[in-house]
Amino acid sequence: MLEQARRLLKQVYGYDSFRKGQEAIIGGIMEGTDTLAILPTGGGKSICYQIPALLMDGTTLVVSPLISLMKDQVDALNRVGVKAAFLNSSLSAVDYRDVMRQAFQGEYKLLYVAPERLDAPMFASLSEQMHIPLIAIDEAHCVSQWGHDFRPSYRQLAGWINRMQNRPLVAAFTATATQEVSRDISDMLGLRHPKVHVTGFARDNLSLSVVTGADKPAFLRKFMSERTDQSGIVYTATRKETEQVHALLAKQGVPAGKYHGGLADAERAEAQEKFRFDDVRVMVATNAFGMGIDKPNVRFVLHWQMPGDVESYYQEAGRAGRDGEESECILLFGPQDVVVQRFLIEQGTGDTDRKSIQMSKLHNMMNYSRTQRCLQQYIVEYFGEADVEPCGKCSSCLDRSEQVDRTEDALKALSCVARLKGKFGVTTAAKVLKGSKDKRVLEWGLDRNSTYGLFSRWPEKEISDWLYWLVAEGYLGMSEGQYPTVALAAGALPVLEGRERVHQRMRTTVRKAASSAA
Ligand code: ADP
Ligand code: ZN
DSSP, rough: HHHHHHHHHHIIIISSSSOHHHHHHHHHHHHOOOEEEEEOTOOOOOHHHHHHHHHHHSSSEOSSSSSSHHHHHHHHHHHTOEEEESSTTTTHHHHHHHHHHHHHHOOOOOOOOOOOOGHHHHHHHHHHHSSOOOEEEOOOOOGGSSSSSSSSHTTTTHHHHHSSSSEEEEEEESSOOOOHHHHHEEEEEESSSSSEEEEOOOOOOOOOOESSSHHHHHHHHHHTTTTTTTTEEEESSHHHHHHHHHHHHHHTOEEEEETTTTTOOOHHHHHHHHHHSSSSSSEOTTTTTTTEEEEETEEEEEEEOOOOOHHHHHHHHHHTTTTSSOOEEEEOOOOHHHHHHHHHHHHOOOHHHHHHHHHHHHHHEEEEEEEEOOOOHHHHHHOOOOOOOOOOOOOTOOOOOEEEOOOOHHHHHHHHHHHHHOOOOOOHHHHHTOOOOOOHHHHHTTGTTTTTTTTTTTTTHHHHHHHHHHHHTTSEEOSSSSSSOEETTTTTHHTTSSOOOOEOOOOOSOSSSSSSSO
């Protein structure tokens, strides 16, 4: 079987070997097991369902929310002689009927369908009229409200699939799933004893860095002047900043396009084409840009601020280096970013549950921005993949700055938190260590805590930064929810028992990694 798969890989796609994970995923599907495959963006998931589709009788249904991506994929398949089509809102009524007719005649090996197109009658007629051996569900995290892109239309899928006359195999794919999300996908889609593959999250050709507290315009100017022949993306959090950064680049004479939700469709399409064909070197954009772009030679992705969660960050950053060449992902982090993201969550439309999920995701993102651990390791572990070595080239791995022994300060903070017994947040813990006369601190009798006032000479902000640092490094942990509380984490014990010391690097404001690639 895998022989055949490999032959198709060569014949249809022209590739000599499978990537990490692809072979196991295809093998699992061909054995007839439901599959949940978590592969990073650019990891090559399409091949994982296209090859089984080619090997099986009948028409594989591909559910995908990305209309532009559907067209690209179908065009690519048609070019190599595979019969495929799509059903989505971009089709005229005539074309739609035409595709349906051919689909019912079994003309296609693959049929892509947008989730909005699917309803109970549609599913019933597809399953009555066609032989469907496999349903591939792309962007499967959309089914989970723990994911960052929840879509109600995905929720219905399980019901319809399970009501089909001959329930097909189901293979769900996503680039972004933490353990909670994977569990949720599996439950919500009603996967039957699925084989779960988590693979390939480490991207060897990406150098990740976090630059804290930089003068951003100055940083940008230098950064661009050192990369005059490279293509890249600058992501901003808001449309206004897209405009501002775009103007900065124009002033510097850098050929740049811009892309955000406030521009006309035609303008956006033009910008995207110019970028794709290297007419402009740099794209400045909000997160509206990128769903489905597959430009191979993006050499850098620069984030003007911290995004709201690690999933979004890695998905956006991961658009660099799709061709496998060395590329950079730089996050410019300022304390203000946290305020902005909090504001966005608070003003957002979600209910309380949703907001507290977003808050805890934000905390994980903040931890990424502050950690001294290998950034690649941090991300890969966040996605649930284990046993990955430090990358050796992220800003943490390259950080040669001085290490300072801060065990004494850590012990004070840890003792304070231990005595608060997980009932209070970082702000309150900081007030206790400060020895604050805050009304509530006194009301709750926290001034009787033996660690009260241990850091009386520190500014309160510095104390909470110190506590957040201890969180980021795994000495303290924070609960989820709107009012997260802080408690000891696994890393605290060896320190409290005197078996380990706590070292902190003294960072210079602009770290080296991002300016060293000249
Ligand atoms: P994803 O959907 O996971 O983001 P794609 O399926 O679009 O990724 O694949 C990303 C790129 O990698 C595509 O250009 C694809 O042709 C290429 N690719 C996939 N599998 C292989 C392979 N085994 N060898 C070489 N290139 C591959
Ligand atoms: Zn590293």
